[in-house]
Amino acid sequence: MLRTLPLSRLTTNELVITADRIVSAIDEPLTAVFETRTKKIGEASGQLLTALNADRSSDYTARLADADQQRDDAFRSLRHGILSVTLRADAALRAAGHELLDILRRHNSRLYSLSYVAQSAEMKSLLKELEENRTAVKRAALQALLAEMKEAMDRFDTLYQEKVDAESGKNLPVVKENREKLARQLSLLLDHVAILLDDEEDGVATLVEKLNDIITDTVTVLRARQTRQENAEGEDDDPVGEEEDPEEEF
Numbered sequence: 709m710l711r712t713l714p715l716s717r718l719t720t721n722e723l724v725i726t727a728d729r730i731v732s733a734i735d736e737p738l739t740a741v742f743e744t745r746t747k748k749i750g751e752a753s754g755q756l757l758t759a760l761n762a763d764r765s766s767d768y769t770a771r772l773a774d775a776d777q778q779r780d781d782a783f784r785s786l787r788h789g790i791l792s793v794t795l796r797a798d799a800a801l802r803a804a805g806h807e808l809l810d811i812l813r814r815h816n817s818r819l820y821s822l823s824y825v826a827q828s829a830e831m832k833s834l835l836k837e838l839e840e841n842r843t844a845v846k847r848a849a850l851q852a853l854l855a856e857m858k859e860a861m862d863r864f865d866t867l868y869q870e871k872v873d874a875e876s877g878k879n880l881p882v883v884k885e886n887r888e889k890l891a892r893q894l895s896l897l898l899d900h901v902a903i904l905l906d907d908e909e910d911g912v913a914t915l916v917e918k919l920n921d922i923i924t925d926t927v928t929v930l931r932a933r934q935t936r937q938e939n940a941e942g943e944d945d946d947p948v949g950e951e952e953d954p955e956e957e958f
Contacts, residue, residue, distance in 0.1 A: 710902045710916050711923045715891045717930055720760065720872050721865075723887065725829045726926045727753050727894050733918040738911050741904070745897045752890035757825075759882040760872060768871040772824070775867050779860035780820040783831070786853045787812060793848040804847040811837050824868060831861050836925060 718726065731746045739746075790812060793805030815834040819827055835858055838845060845854055901919065904912045 710898060710905060711920045711927075713894075713898060713923045713926065714930065715895060718926065719869055719933075720756065720883070720887055721825065721828075721869055722926065722929060723890060723894075724753055724756060725825055726922065727890060728826070729829055729922045730894065730897070730919060733922060734915060735911075738915060741909075742897060742900065745893060745900060749890065749893045749897060752886060752893050756883065756886040756890050759886050768867065772864070772867060772871065775860075775864040776824065776827075779827075779831070779857070779864045782853075782857040782860040783820055786850065786857050789850050789853045790848070793850070801848060804844040807841065807844045808838065808848060808850070811841065828861070828865060828868070831857075832925065832929065835861065836928075 713726070715723065727749055731749055734742055734746060790805055790808045793801055794809055796802055796805065811834070815830055815837070816822070819830045819834070822830060835854075838854055842851075845851055898919070901912065901915065905916055
C-alpha cells in the first residue's frame with residue numbers, strides 16, 4: 709500500500725526535494741510508463757525554482773554560502789574520520805570503518821559538489837542511514853563528528869527556508885501558481901502508481917517500497933519541523949520559565 713504524502717503541509721523547499729527524489733526513484737521498466745508525468749513534474753519544479761529566484765538581490769547569499777561551507781567542512785571531517793578508522797590496526801574498528809565507508813559511497817562521497825537542494829536531499833538520506841547504523845558509528849567513536857554534521861545541516865536548512873519564506877513574497881502569485889502545479893502533478897503521479905499497484909503491474913511493488921521510504925523520510929522531516937515550531941512557540945509563551953532547583957541535578 710502506498711503511503712499518503714501530505715503535500716499541502718510541505719514547505720516549498722521540501723516539496724521540490726521530495727518531487728526530485730520520487731522522480732529519481734523510478735527505474736526501468738517503469739520509466740516509459742510514467743514518462744509524461746515525470747516530465748511535467750520536472751517542468752513544474754523548474755518553473756517553481758525560477759519563480760523563487762526571479763528578480764532577487766538576496767540578503768541571504770553570503771550567509772547561505774557561509775552555512776553551506778560549514779556543512780561541507782562537517783561532512784569532510786566525518787568522511788576523513790571514517791577513512792582513518794578503516795586504517796586502524798584493530799580488526800573490529802576496521803570493519804566498522806568499512807561498513808560506514810560503504811554507506812558514504814552509496815550517497816556520493818563528494819556530495820558537497822551538488823547544488824544546495826540536491827545536497828540537502830542527499831545529506832538527509834546519508835544522515836538517516838548513518839543514524840540507523842549507530843552501532844558502527846559508536847564502535848568507530850564518530851558520534852561527535854556525526855552530531856556536528858547534523859547540526860551544520862540543520863543550520864543550513866533553517867537558513868535556506870528563511871530565505872525561501874522571506875523572498876517568495878516578492879513573486880508570490882507566480883510562486884503559488886507553480887507550487888500548486890507541482891503538487892498537482894506529483895499527486896497525479898502517486899495516484900497512477902497506486903492504480904498500477906492494485907493491478908499488480910510488474911515492478912510497481914518495488915517502486916512503492918522506494919516511494920514509501922521517501923514519504924517516511926519526508927514526514928519525519930515535517931514532524932521534526934513542526935516540533936521545533938511548537939517548542940519555539942512554547943518558549944515565547946513562557947519567556948522567563950521556572951527556576952531550576954540545583955539540587956535536582958544530584
